[in-house]
Amino acid sequence: MSALLDVAGIEKKFGGVAALSGCTLSIARGKISGLIGPNGAGKTTLLSVISGALSPDKGTVSFDGRDLGGLPPHRRAAIGLVRTFQIARELENLTVFENVVLAGSSPEEETTFRALFKRRGLKQSQALVFERAETILKRAGLWHVADNLASALSGGQKKLLELARALMLRPKLVLLDEPAAGVAPPLVKSLIGFIRELAAEGITFGIVEHDMHLIASLCDEVHVLAEGRLLVSGSFDEVSRDKRVVDAYLGRAA
Amino acid sequence: MTAYLVTILILASISAIVALGLNIQWGVAGLVNFGVVGFYSVGAYATAIVALGGGGAWGGLLAGVLASAVLSALIALLTVRLTDDYLAIVALGLAEVVRLVLLNEAWLTGGPLGISGIPRPFAGLVTEANYPVLLLGMILLALAATLLFAEALVRSPFGRALRAVRDDDTVAAALGKDALSLRIKAFAAGGAIIGLAGALHAFYITYIDPSQFTSIVTAYAFMAVIAGGRGSNIGLIIGAGSIMALLEATRFLKDFIPFLDGTKLAALRLAMIGAGIVLLLIFRPQGAMAEPRLSARASRPEAELKPDRLSERKVLPHAS
Ligand SMILES: Nc1ncnc2c1ncn2[C@@H]1O[C@H](COP(=O)(O)OP(=O)(O)O)[C@@H](O)[C@H]1O
Ligand SMILES: [Mg+2]
Numbered sequence: 410m411s412a413l414l415d416v417a418g419i420e421k422k423f424g425g426v427a428a429l430s431g432c433t434l435s436i437a438r439g440k441i442s443g444l445i446g447p448n449g450a451g452k453t454t455l456l457s458v459i460s461g462a463l464s465p466d467k468g469t470v471s472f473d474g475r476d477l478g479g480l481p482p483h484r485r486a487a488i489g490l491v492r493t494f495q496i497a498r499e500l501e502n503l504t505v506f507e508n509v510v511l512a513g514s515s516p517e518e519e520t521t522f523r524a525l526f527k528r529r530g531l532k533q534s535q536a537l538v539f540e541r542a543e544t545i546l547k548r549a550g551l552w553h554v555a556d557n558l559a560s561a562l563s564g565g566q567k568k569l570l571e572l573a574r575a576l577m578l579r580p581k582l583v584l585l586d587e588p589a590a591g592v593a594p595p596l597v598k599s600l601i602g603f604i605r606e607l608a609a610e611g612i613t614f615g616i617v618e619h620d621m622h623l624i625a626s627l628c629d630e631v632h633v634l635a636e637g638r639l640l641v642s643g644s645f646d647e648v649s650r651d652k653r654v655v656d657a658y659l660g661r662a663a
Numbered sequence: 664m665t666a667y668l669v670t671i672l673i674l675a676s677i678s679a680i681v682a683l684g685l686n687i688q689w690g691v692a693g694l695v696n697f698g699v700v701g702f703y704s705v706g707a708y709a710t711a712i713v714a715l716g717g718g719g720a721w722g723g724l725l726a727g728v729l730a731s732a733v734l735s736a737l738i739a740l741l742t743v744r745l746t747d748d749y750l751a752i753v754a755l756g757l758a759e760v761v762r763l764v765l766l767n768e769a770w771l772t773g774g775p776l777g778i779s780g781i782p783r784p785f786a787g788l789v790t791e792a793n794y795p796v797l798l799l800g801m802i803l804l805a806l807a808a809t810l811l812f813a814e815a816l817v818r819s820p821f822g823r824a825l826r827a828v829r830d831d832d833t834v835a836a837a838l839g840k841d842a843l844s845l846r847i848k849a850f851a852a853g854g855a856i857i858g859l860a861g862a863l864h865a866f867y868i869t870y871i872d873p874s875q876f877t878s879i880v881t882a883y884a885f886m887a888v889i890a891g892g893r894g895s896n897i898g899l900i901i902g903a904g905s906i907m908a909l910l911e912a913t914r915f916l917k918d919f920i921p922f923l924d925g926t927k928l929a930a931l932r933l934a935m936i937g938a939g940i941v942l943l944l945i946f947r948p949q950g951a952m953a954e955p956r957l958s959a960r961a962s963r964p965e966a967e968l969k970p971d972r973l974s975e976r977k978v979l980p981h982a983s
Contacts, residue, residue, distance in 0.1 A: 486837055506962070511827050524820070525812070531820070540963070543963045556960055
């Protein structure tokens with residue numbers, strides 16, 4: 410089974426702080442991979458490097474057999490590599506529906522030329538986006554609040570909105586940064602069911618999460634990060650029995 | 664009295680057009696253009712220079728629009744990689760540079776004396792005395808066309824992408840939006856509109872000099888957008904109209920309050936506008952009207968906005 414995403418030897422320093430120091434790992438195609446590790450291990454930084462929001466000091470990211478070096482974040486999203494944010498970042502002055510429609514609209518639809526001179530064609534292509542937006546918002550349980558401003562959602566709903574937005578891009582890989590953080594337990598349960606369904610439909614997931622129940626019940630493989638590099642990979646049972654992992658969480662990583 | 668009304672309407676329409684341009688840049692795309700007057704004067708001067716240089720009134724108009732649009736695109740290109748604050752400072756600096764060029768490059772701009780005898784469109788059709796009415800008609804048409812243009816942009820997927828970039832450019836990029844190119848387009852589109860307003864100014868006055876282009880132009884545009892509601896084109900027309908009405912109405916104060924002379928009154932009127940904006944920002948920060956939003960209810964009329972699957976799952980626990 411070939412990997413969908415490979416990161417190799419990533420280094421990233423913030424001033425004097427090495428957030429990533431030679432991080433290498435891969436995410437298997439069609440699987441749900443977990444990414445765990447103590448706070449400050451570099452998980453969010455790794456997601457930002459993968460998505461292109463940060464450029465690494467060293468190392469490579471390749472996705473679907475293609476080296477992504479130098480590709481700006483919006484181009485990475487366009488080829489199906491989509492990430493969400495640890496602290497939900499809804500577009501607060503857009504409605505829930507607009508957030509999702511935005512993600513589903515293509516750059517071709519967003520030209521000034523179309524806006525001015527191809528209005529009928531634009532209306533038709535947008536109608537398809539609206540339809541998909543409805544379907545996805547319904548699946549995410551957000552349709553009834555579709556016309557609310559995104560800023561008015563609860564913390565858990567904002568996380569769901571991020572996932573819904575990501576889905577509008579027809580992603581191959583979705584990287585979720587702590588999707589369950591601050592989400593009420595019943596909604597976490599729904600979220601787990603939703604992610605499982607989407608994975609069954611062929612979307613690959615990489616999930617950064619501290620909620621070990623979510624990791625245990627979803628992930629085919631778990632990567633443990635500590636101090637900016639990969640400590641160990643394996644099934645959840647394997648890594649949770651690993652003494653190095655326990656040490657890392659207790660702040661005793663070698 | 665008619666002549667006075669025509670003058671007021673012309674000035675109000677021109678400032679409404681400036682505000683429509685600023686609204687695309689700042690209201691919708693979040694690009695703080697503190698140099699509005701710079702682009703406005705470039706529009707006016709390019710119009711005058713080209714019109715007198717053989718381009719005629721229409722050639723001048725086109726030149727005014729293009730010059731301001733191209734300059735805007737260049738400024739945006741130079742600064743979009745920086746944060747918002749830098750664009751504001753660069754735009755402010757640009758307005759100053761433009762002012763200095765207008766004052767000092769006399770071979771091109773006439774220096775402090777400016778340029779006079781600017782040809783006007785359709786000037787032969789009516790008498791000199793009746794021309795302002797014809798011009799008002801043209802300016803109102805230009806305002807209507809600009810409004811349609813701005814509305815088409817703001818309500819389109821392009822406008823939505825601009826609003827996304829304004830709210831959070833990192834998120835917009837993560838959703839596949841090219842923030843850089845969107846910002847350049849927005850700044851250029853707004854710049855074109857501001858240039859058009861500058862051209863109309865040149866046609867109205869027929870004699871332009873640097874003293875007509877002060878930062879008051881920039882301030883009025885911001886006031887109109889704030890009063891009307893950032894992002895709302897219709898709102899800002901109301902905003903620009905109200906500001907002009909207020910300014911003009913207060914002009915007559917000196918007939919009633921004996922100790923006010925012209926200078927004091929001018930200062931007082933500006934202070935009133937300033938106070939008005941502060942009050943507005945305190946009591947109605949969103950302005951007169953909200954920016955237009957795409958409604959799910961209207962876009963998917965057959966689908967009811969009822970609680971849906973995942974929210975039902977809360978009640979019916981998911982089998983796991
Ligand atoms: N933008 C930043 N500027 C400076 N330091 C940062 C920045 N982002 C992360 N760091 C530092 O890098 C390290 C890794 O952070 P992060 O990737 O957020 O870890 P995690 O998501 O695993 O908790 C931490 O020491 C953090 O303080
Ligand atoms: Mg993190």
